[in-house]
Amino acid sequence: MAFHNNVLSPILLVLFLISSGAKMCESARAFTIINDCKETIWPAVTPGENFNGGGFTLKPKQSIVFTAPVSWSGRIWGRTGCNFDKNGNGSCQTGDSGNSFKCAASGKTPASLAEFTLESPDFYDVSLVDGFNLPVVVTPINGKGGLPCGI
Structure with a gap:
């Protein structure tokens, strides 16, 4: 289900690679973060x-991969x-995190969150x-999961 309204239809997409059975499985997880915004x-x-x-x-349609x-x-x-200066000081209208380009703390509200705990199994939501500032989608790839208690 996609979220659309007249003000915000962009999406911050986080692709989360759960590599079942691969050597990468026990040592790292890959994250692809995609800006599907305009x-x-x-x-x-x-x-x-x-x-x-x-x-x-x-930038719009740009992506980056981290592990x-x-x-x-x-x-x-x-x-x-x-708006950040050359030293990384500045602020954001939403999700601001301590007036710094590099974040050391959670963002100010409103900020839509993708939350992760990497274990075996991994958890995310x-x-x-x-609060809400951007639609966010997390799509696990090569993972498996289910509803709690088999519901």
């Missing part, structure tokens, strides 16, 4: 050690309306607990 967004990740320090820029070790637990969200 404007530039500034994705943020906390903790961001494996994600370009926690902040980066994605995170099994045991990583964190949040990914999109920031909008950002999209959360609006911190």
